[in-house]
Amino acid sequence: MNARGWARRVRWYLRELTGEAEYDRYCERHRRHHPFAPVPTRREYQVLRARHREEHPHSRCC
Structure with missing residues (x-):
């Protein structure tokens, strides 16, 4: 793997x-x-994502 490929993967x-x-x-x-x-x-x-998370809480294990 060359440096460009490595950098692309790190960026992703x-x-x-x-x-x-x-x-x-x-x-x-x-x-x-x-x-x-x-x-x-x-x-x-x-803001939309935060509002959605507040309106649709998911159960959490911890």
């Missing part, structure tokens, strides 16, 4: 770890299902 991992990739997937899905609606900003998306 960090984006998945931080949730940045989740926002990108949301934007793609939003554009596909609502082509004429504006895409929420990252901050608006975070």
